[in-house]
Amino acid sequence: MKDRSTRLLWPILGLPAIVWIVLFFLIPLYVVLCVAFGTVDPIFRSPIPIWNPLEWQFTQVGVVWDRLVGPDNFYLPAVLRTLLYVTIAVTACLLISFPVAYFTARYAGKYRGLVLALLIAPFWISYMMRMLAWINLLQPEGLVNTIITMGGLIPIDINWLSGNPFTVVMGLIYGYVPYMLLPLFAALDRISPSLIEAARDLGATGFDLFRRVILPMSVPGIVAGSLLIALPMMGDYFTSDMLSKSPNTAMIGNLINLSIVSPGQAGQAGALLILVLLVLLVPMVLYTRSNARAEVRS
Amino acid sequence: MTVSAAPAEAILEESGVRRRRRLRGSSDARAYGLGTITIIYLLWALVPVAITVLFSFNEGRSRSTWQGFSLRWYTWDPTGSVINDESIRTALTHTVTLAVIATIITVPLGVLFALALDRWRGRIPAGANFLALITFVIPEIALAIGLLFMVTYLATPFGLGTWAQVIGLVTFQLAYPIVICRARLLTIGTHYEEAARDLGASALGAVRRVILPMLFPAILVSAILVFADVLDDFVIVRYLSSDASTETTSMRIYQTARAAPTPALNAMATIILVVSTLVIVLGWLLYRRWSKRQGQASDLGSFAGTL
Numbered sequence: 001m002k003d004r005s006t007r008l009l010w011p012i013l014g015l016p017a018i019v020w021i022v023l024f025f026l027i028p029l030y031v032v033l034c035v036a037f038g039t040v041d042p043i044f045r046s047p048i049p050i051w052n053p054l055e056w057q058f059t060q061v062g063v064v065w066d067r068l069v070g071p072d073n074f075y076l077p078a079v080l081r082t083l084l085y086v087t088i089a090v091t092a093c094l095l096i097s098f099p100v101a102y103f104t105a106r107y108a109g110k111y112r113g114l115v116l117a118l119l120i121a122p123f124w125i126s127y128m129m130r131m132l133a134w135i136n137l138l139q140p141e142g143l144v145n146t147i148i149t150m151g152g153l154i155p156i157d158i159n160w161l162s163g164n165p166f167t168v169v170m171g172l173i174y175g176y177v178p179y180m181l182l183p184l185f186a187a188l189d190r191i192s193p194s195l196i197e198a199a200r201d202l203g204a205t206g207f208d209l210f211r212r213v214i215l216p217m218s219v220p221g222i223v224a225g226s227l228l229i230a231l232p233m234m235g236d237y238f239t240s241d242m243l244s245k246s247p248n249t250a251m252i253g254n255l256i257n258l259s260i261v262s263p264g265q266a267g268q269a270g271a272l273l274i275l276v277l278l279v280l281l282v283p284m285v286l287y288t289r290s291n292a293r294a295e296v297r298s
Numbered sequence: 299m300t301v302s303a304a305p306a307e308a309i310l311e312e313s314g315v316r317r318r319r320r321l322r323g324s325s326d327a328r329a330y331g332l333g334t335i336t337i338i339y340l341l342w343a344l345v346p347v348a349i350t351v352l353f354s355f356n357e358g359r360s361r362s363t364w365q366g367f368s369l370r371w372y373t374w375d376p377t378g379s380v381i382n383d384e385s386i387r388t389a390l391t392h393t394v395t396l397a398v399i400a401t402i403i404t405v406p407l408g409v410l411f412a413l414a415l416d417r418w419r420g421r422i423p424a425g426a427n428f429l430a431l432i433t434f435v436i437p438e439i440a441l442a443i444g445l446l447f448m449v450t451y452l453a454t455p456f457g458l459g460t461w462a463q464v465i466g467l468v469t470f471q472l473a474y475p476i477v478i479c480r481a482r483l484l485t486i487g488t489h490y491e492e493a494a495r496d497l498g499a500s501a502l503g504a505v506r507r508v509i510l511p512m513l514f515p516a517i518l519v520s521a522i523l524v525f526a527d528v529l530d531d532f533v534i535v536r537y538l539s540s541d542a543s544t545e546t547t548s549m550r551i552y553q554t555a556r557a558a559p560t561p562a563l564n565a566m567a568t569i570i571l572v573v574s575t576l577v578i579v580l581g582w583l584l585y586r587r588w589s590k591r592q593g594q595a596s597d598l599g600s601f602a603g604t605l
Contacts, residue, residue, distance in 0.1 A: 014414025028444025235437025
C-alpha cells in the first residue's frame, strides 16, 4: 500500500511539466508542420493548415526549396551569409573567451570574485540594451566616429549602421560571448591545479602544457559553449535588424521573420523554420547528449 | 667526498632555484598577458553599457553629446520622460509583470519535474527530459512561431496577449530549474531521504521536509535566472503580443532605437537594468546565507557555476 503510493508519487510530481511540454511545445511544433504542409486560401491569402499528415501537401516547402537551391534562389545568399557570420562569430567568441576564462580560473587570485561578477554582468543587462549601446556609439555623429575622425578633423565618414557586415558580426560576438564564457570558465575551473603541476614536473612547459593537458580537458566546455551560442544565432534576426536593417546583412532569422510579418507567407515561414530545425536537429541532440554526460560525470 | 658533493649540491640547488624562478617568471608574464586581455574584454563588454546609462541623464536630446546632468528623461520632461510617456510606462510595468508571473509558474513546475526525474525511471520521463533540454537550445524563434500558429490557427481558449506571452516564456524557461535542480539533486544523493524514510517519514514527507530545504539554493538560483532572462526576452514576447498594451521594454527598444529616440529610451533600459541588478544582488545574498547554513560552497564561483 505504502509502496504503491510511493511509486505513484514521482509520476504525479512530474505530470504537470510533462503536460505543459506536450501542450505548449510538441503541439505547437505539430501546428507549424500542418501550416507548412497546408494550403493557402486563394482569396484571403491566409494559410489553411492540414491536420492529417496523410493529406499534407508540399507546395509551400517546394516554394521555399526553390528559393533556396532552385532557379530563383534568393534565399541562398542569406543562408550562406548566416553560416559565414556564425562561423566567424563563434570562432571569435572562442578566441576571446578562452584567455579570459583561463585567467579567471587560474590567475585572478584575490580579484576572482570581482572578475566573475563582471563576467556575469552582461547576463542581466538586456540584449536589446546592449545593442542600443552600440547604436548610440556607432550613429553617424556618435562617439566612435568622433574618435576616428579626431573630432571632425579627418574627413572619414564611416556608415556603421546600415548594411555593414562588420558591425553585424561584431554585434553577434558582443551579444553572445558571455554565454560561451561561463561554460568555458566552468570547464577550466574544474581542471585541478595539481594536474597542471604534475604535467610541469614531467617536463611539460608553456605550449605543450596547453596543447596536451589544458586544451583536451576543456573540450567539453568548448563544445557546450559553441553549441550554446551557435544554435540561437541560427534563428537570430534582431541583431541584424538593430545594427543594420539592410537586406545586405540579412540572416536566416531575418528571412523567417519577414515571412511571418508579411501577409500570406506564414506557410513559407513555417516551411523555412522546419528546414532550419532539420539541419539543427543533429547539433541540438549533440548538446542534450553532452549535457547528460556532464550530469553522469558530476 | 664532502668537497665534491658540495658543489654538486650547490649546482643542483642553484639550478633548481633558477628553474623555479624562470618558471615563475614566465608564469607571471602569462598572468599579466591574460590579465590584460581580460581587462580589455571587460572594458569592451561594459563601457558601452555604462555610456548608455550615463546618457540617460543627459540634459539635452542627444545620445552622443553631453549637455549636462539632469533627470529630465526620468521625471520632468512633459511628454518624453519615463514618467510622462505612457507607452514607456506600460512597457516597464508589463515587462516586470511578465517576469513575475512567468517565474511563479516556471519554478514550481520545473522543480517538481526535477524531483520526479530523480527517482522515476522509464521512457516517459526520459523522453520528457529530452524535450525539456531541446527547448533550452532550440532557436527561440521556433517556440515563438509554434505558439503563434497554435493561437492563430488552432481554436484555442486564449488569444494573443499577456497569457500567450506567459505560456511561451514558461515553456522557454522551464529547462533552467530542471537542469539546475537535477544537478543539485545528484550531489545530494539518496541517503538523506533514506534516513528520513527509516525514521518513519513518508515519501512525500521526506521530499517536503528533507530534500526541498536542501534544494533551496538551487531553486533560488533558477528563480533569479528565469526572472532576469524574462526581463530580457524579445522574440517570444514580440510574436505573442497582441497590441500596445502588451509591449515590453525590449520591443520598445527594437522599435524605436533606430528612429532617433530621446535619452528616455536609455532611461527605460537603465531602469530595467536596475531592477535586474537588485534581484540578482538580493538573490546572491540569500544564496550565500542559505548555502553557508547548509555547509555548501557559497562563493561566487559556485553561484556562477550553477548558472
